[in-house]
Amino acid sequence: MAPEAAPRPTRAELRVAAREQSRAQRRGAAKAATRTALLRVALPSVAALGVAAAAAVTVQGEADQQRAEAAGRIPEQTTAAGAADNAGAPHTEAAQAAQQALAAGDAAQASRGDARQPLSASQGGADSAGQTADQAPPERPKISMPVALHGLGETFGAAGTHWAKRHTGxxxxxxxxxxxxxxxxxxxxxxxxxxxxxxxxxxxxxxxxxxxxxxxxxxxxxxxxxxxxxxxxxxxxxxxxxxxxxxxxxxxxxxxxxxxxxxxxxxxxxxx
CATH class of the missing domain: 2.70.70.10 (Glucose Permease (Domain IIA))
Structure with a gap:
């Protein structure tokens, strides 16, 4: 016995199927557009993260350098390009931001060095003052007055009724x-x-x-x-x-x- 043939879809059913396919295509296009927009927003954010990471590396490098200088040694310098590479961000913007931060740090360090120069001069003045204070006091006199107030009353050899002969002092x-x-x-x-x-x-x-x-x-x-x-x-x-x-x-x-x-x-x- 031969199998029965599948019934052919009606025109109404064909129109419904066409509308469903059109809707599916529109939904797929909308999803693709959404993914494209998200990628466009995310790419600048990654670049910004790279700049921030490069600046953080630069600041940390400056702190390490200052501690090393205080300990009497010079650490290996961290370059702006290397900081951008390690952050995984686009090189151009990250390197420029890191270079600007490094230049600002060098200027601040130079300003601090200039400010220390007058301090050494003031310390020298303090040392001079200390040497002045340490000088030996003046020598005691070998001969002194018997009273602080100058001026004489009766002088030596004066005659008078107060003495048997002459004034003896x-x-x-x-x-x-x-x-x-x-x-x-x-x-x-x-x-x-x-x-x-x-x-x-x-x-x-x-x-x-x-x-x-x-x-x-x-x-x-x-x-x-x-x-x-x-x-x-x-x-x-x-x-x-x-x-x-x-x-x-x-x-x-x-x-x-x-x-x-x-x-x-x-x-x-x-x-x-």
């Missing part, structure tokens, strides 16, 4: 409590005398003695002193009419007192 009319200083290096001792009151005697290396009389009090009663050391304070003790310092110079061996003014002048001091 020079008087400094200063206020009570004024500091009295050693006129030179030596050793001192203190004592009381009815005429001189509280007194300090400074004995010099050659035996010459300096007498400080009519004192109020002592700062140093005995021992070694240097020129300019404060040893006592001015008063009006003993045979005195008011606060002042009576100062005498007596030669070695207990001789008669001599005029202290020439002694001061000989040593470059003028108490007048």
């Amino acid at each position: 020079i008087d400094f009319p200063v206020d009570g409590g004024t500091a009295v200083m050693a006129v030179t290096d030596g050793t001192i001792r203190t004592q009381w005398n009815p005429s001189y009151g509280y007194m300090t005697i400074l004995k010099m290396a050659d035996g010459t003695e300096a007498w400080y009389c009519h004192l109020r009090s002592y700062k140093i009663r005995k021992g070694t002193v240097k020129a300019g050391d404060v040893i006592a304070y001015v008063g009006s003790s003993g045979n005195s009419t008011g606060p002042h310092l009576h100062f005498e110079i007596r030669p070695a061996g207990g001789g008669a007192p001599v005029d202290p003014l020439p002694w001061f002048l000989t040593h470059g001091l003028d108490p007048r």
Whole structure:
């Protein structure tokens, strides 16, 4: 028995099949257009990623170079072209961006180098100041005034009712409590005398003695002193009419007192 022949499609069925095929073709064309658009958008993004990767490599290279310079060695330079190749991006735009970043880094590094030059000069000034501060202090004077204020009252050899014969020293009319200083290096001792009151005697290396009389009090009663050391304070003790310092110079061996003014002048001091 022969098989039955398949029925032939009607015209209506042929029109429906044609419409379905047309729709499928349009859908395929739309998908192809979408893929093309996506590829066009993605390609610039890949290029941008390449530029960013090249810039990142350049910045990292600069940081490595600065650390190596601080450690005393120079690392191998990373080139802009190599950074673009490693990033897998288009070479032209990535290399240009990397070169611009590297040039900017070199300019910044040069500016920092220029800024360090004045710093070395300022450090030199600081060293000079330190050397000035380390200089030795001035030497102590070998001869000093007995009081800071110049000016004399009664002078050596003056006559008057206050002395049995003549005035045996020079008087400094200063206020009570004024500091009295050693006129030179030596050793001192203190004592009381009815005429001189509280007194300090400074004995010099050659035996010459300096007498400080009519004192109020002592700062140093005995021992070694240097020129300019404060040893006592001015008063009006003993045979005195008011606060002042009576100062005498007596030669070695207990001789008669001599005029202290020439002694001061000989040593470059003028108490007048």
